[in-house]
Ligand SMILES: *[C@@H]1O[C@H](CO)[C@@H](O)[C@H](O)[C@H]1NC(C)=O
Ligand SMILES: *[C@@H]1O[C@H](CO)[C@@H](O)[C@H](O)[C@H]1NC(C)=O
């Protein structure tokens with residue numbers, strides 16, 4: 097808290113006080129005032145130099161910047177290309193973490209932010225470029241940034257639809273005719289192109305043959321990595337929208353379609369909206385959303401969307417964030433957009449640390465993959481352990497019974513936990529499972545109907 101200068105001054109004051117003990121009260125008061133002014137004077141200004149002369153970074157500029165980051169910050173930044181667009185552009189991701197050259201420390205939650213899925217909705221794209229710079233430039237000086245980066249495995253993908261972006265035009269607030277720019281190069285809306293939890297197998301197979309490369313890349317990524325939390329960024333409205341986007345009723349709108357984890361999703365949506373000075377008001381772009389949040393299907397129903405896919409087909413809880421009325425505003429609005437969204441972006445990342453997490457192992461400590469973690473009251477959404485036996489289970493505060501089940505093992509006893517989410521990391525809850533006894537056929541006698549529900 098004290099600098100050299102202020103430390104000298106501090107010592108002088110102390111000596112002075114020792115010489116004249118009757119002045120102790122004056123000394124204490126002076127010291128108090130002194131502390132206050134030092135705190136004020138030495139609040140470190142965050143590095144947001146990236147906001148000078150704002151402009152939208154091109155595909156090539158994003159690739160160059162990320163490559164430079166990987167060189168300049170080799171411990172904290174790593175570039176990855178998870179696939180290519182139809183026209184061959186890289187789907188580029190920047191990973192930010194404590195030590196990205198090594199496999200992450202077990203139980204570090206993985207989170208992702210994806211921008212520009214609709215090529216003509218561009219603010220999210222540039223905000224993620226800013227967020228990458230913000231995290232890396234302030235890692236050394238901001239305790240908040242260092243704590244977040246050190247404990248979280250963060251993946252930023254500024255554009256999921258680089259081909260659509262190339263067809264879009266700065267200053268266009270609405271989509272072009274035939275949704276050119278919104279869609280990918282084949283004219284497909286990528287947010288309708290994902291496997292859908294409600295479609296039958298024939299439809300699903302038919303659609304899988306025609307799946308776009310951008311969608312396929314994300315599907316493989318989501319199914320291959322244990323993401324815990326995610327957001328994807330859009331434009332054309334200002335609201336935080338949470339699953340489901342589709343419903344069994346298939347009404348066009350105005351009917352909620354809620355997940356078993358509605359409390360967690362509402363917490364995520366409120367966290368984003370409440371930290372956004374405009375979103376939280378709820379009256380924007382001629383629309384009204386109470387507190388700036390909405391259930392997707394209650395707003396308008398859509399099938400084959402990305403957020404539903406994440407939740408229904410993986411452990412990842414994803415939300416859709418609509419950032420602005422104008423889809424592709426001129427670049428001079430970008431610094432203000434950053435200022436509005438910065439707290440929200442940071443606070444949402446921190447939510448990857450709520451609830452419980454832990455390891456599932458056998459008696460000798462060997463990790464058990466694909467074990468299911470069941471939580472009382474939300475049994476319909478089991479969470480599966482990773483290859484390393486890890487799980488993360490986002491939960492809102494409350495008392496829960498948590499149980500681990502794995503094929504070939506006896507189910508664990510339910511463990512009761514009191515989740516408060518008052519710590520900076522999830523509550524640790526490990527399980528050690530004992531093998532099932534085998535019957536004379538050598539087949540496990542454990543047939544929990546749970547395993548046949550998928
Ligand atoms: C973050 O991790 C680095 C590298 O392990 C360490 O030097 C630094 O002290 C950590 N910072 C915080 C705030 O935990
Ligand atoms: C809101 O509606 C009015 C009247 O229909 C229209 O003139 C205006 O452009 C709309 N504003 C936005 C942001 O869509």
Ligand SMILES: [Zn+2]
Nearest residue numbers: 214217330331
């Ligand atoms: Zn969109």
